Structure formats: structure tokens, C-alpha cells
Amino acid sequence: MWWNVFGPGGGGRSLATFAKHNFLEMDIEFYPLAILPDRGIVLGLEPEIAIHKPKSLAMFKMATKTHLFLQTILRHLLTHNIDGEWEAYEFAKHYQDLGYFSHALEILLHNVLEDEAESGIGFEEGAVLPRVINFLQQFPHYLDVIVSCARKTEVALWEYLFSIVGTPKDLFEQCLAADQLKTATSYLLILHTLEPLVTTSQDTVRLLEKTLQAQDFELCKELVRFLNSIDSSGATLQQALSMVSVKH
Structure with a gap:
């Protein structure tokens, strides 16, 4: 995937500026047909087979599937770019009016939390979770995203999460x-x-x-x-x- 880091409409800077970091791979569990950049999703098809046992018939049909990719790009920017927090904000602000924008931020936080909690990297060099938290604080959804992620995460991970974001009481x-x-x-x-x-x-x-x-x-x-x-x-x-x- 190649993308304009400034989101829909562009921002007046060439992709060559970001040539070193603006390529990434993304796993999709269906056949992609189109990318909808203004919606931050990949649209595609997935085959489905239903077996009708009494008559031993197999029914084949195609189902429309979508895959949200905003969190994938945001994590890539926050992980690999020196100015990742600023670039991630510039990219994300074009999507902040979407109804599922908070959901994308929640997925971003959840994925990074699960990956880093086991290592307990905390605020050490190379840690991505603190950068994700700083990025999330730029949006009014911040407190909602934190609590929504926590309630959908195993209690065993809460201690690590709140050691980064602050205590639940605060x-x-x-x-x-x-x-x-x-x-x-x-x-x-x-x-x-x-x-x-x-x-x-x-x-x-x-x-x-x-x-x-x-x-x-x-x-x-x-x-x-x-x-x-x-x-x-x-x-x-x-x-x-x-x-x-x-x-x-």
C-alpha cells in the first residue's frame, strides 16, 4: 500500500518526501477490489459455500467485505517516523468526522497494548504505546477510547495500560x-x-x-x-x- 500521508485531497508535499517509510503490507482475509481512501477502508469479496444436506447440494455465493485500514497506517507512522506523532495527526484529522473514527483509534491502542504488554517495554526506547497515547490525546475521543479499550481487554493487561496512560482514578x-x-x-x-x-x-x-x-x-x-x-x-x-x- 502506498498512501498520501496527508490523507484525502493531499497536502501539497510530494510522496517522495516520505519515500523511505510510506510503503507497508497489510493482511486482508478476502479478495480486494477497491480502496476507498475517503472512508479508510478496503472493499472486496469473500466466497461463501453453504451445503444443503438433504439434497447434497452446494450453494456458492460472494459476500461483500470491508477492512478498516486507518489504524494500520497510523501505527506505521507512529512506529517508523521520527515525526510520527505529527504525521499521524495530519493524516488522521481528515477522518475524524467519520462515525467509526473512534473505533479505529481503539483498535490501534488495543493492538499496540497487546503486543507490548508481554515485553513490558514501558517508556523505554522503541516503545510505541507512549507515542500512541500522546497521539490520542490530540483528539476529544481520548478518554472514551481509553476506557472502551480497557473494558474490552483482559484485566491482566490493565496494570500495564494504566501505568502508561495514568491511573483510572485520574x-x-x-x-x-x-x-x-x-x-x-x-x-x-x-x-x-x-x-x-x-x-x-x-x-x-x-x-x-x-x-x-x-x-x-x-x-x-x-x-x-x-x-x-x-x-x-x-x-x-x-x-x-x-x-x-x-x-x-
Whole structure:
């Protein structure tokens, strides 16, 4: 694959500028027909065979398949280029309005995390994960991408992930400060796994207060259900609700 590192429309600089690093290979599990650069996907076909057992008939058909390649290019830039973070941002900003842009960032983070967690390279020379984190921080999706990746990753990898991105508690506080209440709710699930019940309950009360102020009653219901799930006796929920009612 050859690409214009500045994304759709070009950026006024020749590909020759990036000739050393702008070739890469990508595995695709179907037959590619076209690249849709404005969408960041490869479009192709995959054969499917269905066996009709009673009559011993084989039915053959072609299915349309797509493959998202934004995360592949972004990782290549962040890994091999000296100015990789800047070049990755220049490339990615052309796609940030796509509905699945956050998903591409999440795949990027997940793939690098899994590859580097076993070696525990951390912030040592050659580590890509810190560069990925710095790159992700350029986008408003940052906190969402981190928590979404963590919730889809094995708990065994959390320690390594949060040693690079910061503690879940700090990220939760960032969500509260930025009024990203839905995202903060997602971090509560992680905090519940890592922190004592008392701490989680206190954080939930704080979030519930802000949610009530924002009149986001659907999110309030989610928080109430969360409190009820972490303590089936209902004591934690009653205590939290009493604390909120007292303050209001």
C-alpha cells in the first residue's frame, strides 16, 4: 500500500518526501477490489459455500467485505517516523468526522497494548504505546477510547495500560472536570474492579450529583442500577441516595 500521508485531497508535499517509510503490507482475509481512501477502508469479496444436506447440494455465493485500514497506517507512522506523532495527526484529522473514527483509534491502542504488554517495554526506547497515547490525546475521543479499550481487554493487561496512560482514578477525575459524565460512568466499572467498595461508592455519589445537575435522568438510572449491582443488599444504594438527598 502506498498512501498520501496527508490523507484525502493531499497536502501539497510530494510522496517522495516520505519515500523511505510510506510503503507497508497489510493482511486482508478476502479478495480486494477497491480502496476507498475517503472512508479508510478496503472493499472486496469473500466466497461463501453453504451445503444443503438433504439434497447434497452446494450453494456458492460472494459476500461483500470491508477492512478498516486507518489504524494500520497510523501505527506505521507512529512506529517508523521520527515525526510520527505529527504525521499521524495530519493524516488522521481528515477522518475524524467519520462515525467509526473512534473505533479505529481503539483498535490501534488495543493492538499496540497487546503486543507490548508481554515485553513490558514501558517508556523505554522503541516503545510505541507512549507515542500512541500522546497521539490520542490530540483528539476529544481520548478518554472514551481509553476506557472502551480497557473494558474490552483482559484485566491482566490493565496494570500495564494504566501505568502508561495514568491511573483510572485520574482519568475519572478528568471526565468529571470535562463534564464527560457518560464516559465517567464507564470508568466506574473499572474503578469497582480495582478500588474498595467504599471508594467506588463515594465516586458514584459525586458523579450522581453532577448527573442530577445536568438533568440527565437516563444516566441517573444507570448509576442507580450500578450501585444496586455492586451491593445486592441495597445498603450501598440507600446510603448513596441519602447522601445525594442531604446535599440537595
